[in-house]
Amino acid sequence: xxxxxxxxxxxxxxxxxxxxxxxxxxxxxxxxxxxxxxxxxxxxxxxxxxxxxxxxxxxxxxxxxxxxxxxxxxxxxxxxxxxxxxxxxxxxxxxxxxxxxxxxxxxxxx
Amino acid sequence: xxxxxxxxxxxxxxxxxxxxxxxxxxxxxxxxxxxxxxxxxxxxxxxxxxxxxxxxxxxxxxxxxxxxxxxxxxxxxxxxxxxxxxxxxxxxxxxxxxxxxxxxxxxxxx
Amino acid sequence: xxxxxxxxxxxxxxxxxxxxxxxxxxxxxxxxxxxxxxxxxxxxxxxxxxxxxxxxxxxxxxxxxxxxxxxxxxxxxxxxxxxxxxxxxxxxxxxxxxxxxxxxxxxxxx
Numbered sequence: 001x002x003x004x005x006x007x008x009x010x011x012x013x014x015x016x017x018x019x020x021x022x023x024x025x026x027x028x029x030x031x032x033x034x035x036x037x038x039x040x041x042x043x044x045x046x047x048x049x050x051x052x053x054x055x056x057x058x059x060x061x062x063x064x065x066x067x068x069x070x071x072x073x074x075x076x077x078x079x080x081x082x083x084x085x086x087x088x089x090x091x092x093x094x095x096x097x098x099x100x101x102x103x104x105x106x107x108x109x110x
Numbered sequence: 111x112x113x114x115x116x117x118x119x120x121x122x123x124x125x126x127x128x129x130x131x132x133x134x135x136x137x138x139x140x141x142x143x144x145x146x147x148x149x150x151x152x153x154x155x156x157x158x159x160x161x162x163x164x165x166x167x168x169x170x171x172x173x174x175x176x177x178x179x180x181x182x183x184x185x186x187x188x189x190x191x192x193x194x195x196x197x198x199x200x201x202x203x204x205x206x207x208x209x210x211x212x213x214x215x216x217x218x219x220x
Numbered sequence: 221x222x223x224x225x226x227x228x229x230x231x232x233x234x235x236x237x238x239x240x241x242x243x244x245x246x247x248x249x250x251x252x253x254x255x256x257x258x259x260x261x262x263x264x265x266x267x268x269x270x271x272x273x274x275x276x277x278x279x280x281x282x283x284x285x286x287x288x289x290x291x292x293x294x295x296x297x298x299x300x301x302x303x304x305x306x307x308x309x310x311x312x313x314x315x316x317x318x319x320x321x322x323x324x325x326x327x328x329x330x
Contacts, residue, residue, distance in 0.1 A: 002181075007196065009310075011255070022153050026160055033154040033194070035121070035167070037147070037257070043242050044253040045323060050246055057255070061196070071222075075313055084253065085313035086227065086281070090119075093185055093195035103155060112291075117306065132263050136270055143264040143304070145231070145277070147257070171306070200229075203295055203305035213265060 003097025006067035011055040018056040030070040032103035113207025116177035121165040128166040140180040141170040142213035223317025226287035231275040238276040250290040251280040252323035
């Protein structure tokens with residue numbers, strides 16, 4: 001009954017670049033919905049030192065069929081050289097899952 | 111050693127409806143814990159146009175046994191016609207996993 | 221092409237304890253990156269009553285090889301008696317996945 005969809009998380013340096021990436025992915029029909037989770041603080045080691053950065057986290061919801069293409073799209077359109085792109089499968093409620101599939105289907109004559 | 115549990119995400123139009131849904135699910139013992147992640151901004155296409163909506167995101171933690179029932183409950187008690195309901199399995203630490211199972215067990219004489 | 225990594229979520233009572241746990245895990249090379257998702261509100265039943273607590277949510281990103289050790293580390297270094305520790309596998313983009321593995325590898329002469 002449930003429909004598998006794919007959730008993809010990435011982080012951007014600011015709201016402007018986050019908005020732009022979300023809109024471009026929606027325009028390309030590579031995601032049905034993108035949720036901006038707001039400001040997060042990431043901590044990591046860089047060249048042996050602990051660093052912290054404030055970032056904007058995006059959660060993309062797409063179909064299984066379009067997931068690989070969306071991941072490549074995020075990588076290509078991301079301002080970071082090595083962006084965080086994390087994907088996992090989830091079960092969507094039937095109505096929502098069908099909507100995700102419909103929204104990420106290519107138009108017949110594109 | 112770890113115990114499988116189910117994480118379920120949904121988004122509500124405001125804090126009031128989010129609080130109400132969270133409390134109802136806890137009262138019905140369909141979830142052990144509900145985390146309100148605060149305000150998020152969702153972007154999606156609607157009738158060919160890009161739309162944005164501010165929403166409240168909830169993360170439910172429940173047992174594998176009660177997961178399907180909780181998803182139906184969210185769908186039935188949600189103000190949207192086609193709510194976003196996304197579920198995936200996670201491994202819980204033993205103490206937390208046992209607590210989730212205990213909290214979502216039906217009382218013997220209910 | 222994608223590389224499996226493990227995402228681990230936990231919640232702490234405040235920013236101070238959250239920062240401390242994040243730094244300790246990074247110092248121990250048990251995580252490559254820790255994202256502080258900011259303030260969340262958790263609702264749960266405790267001794268038959270509905271309770272609510274404001275908490276800080278952390279999302280750890282680590283390798284499959286170090287995941288079990290990180291979960292034990294969080295449990296041991298957490299101020300709660302029964303902390304929420306939830307882990308699931310995700311596919312990372314190749315560059316990010318390789319970075320996670322490199323950052324969580326033990327130094328040869330430690």
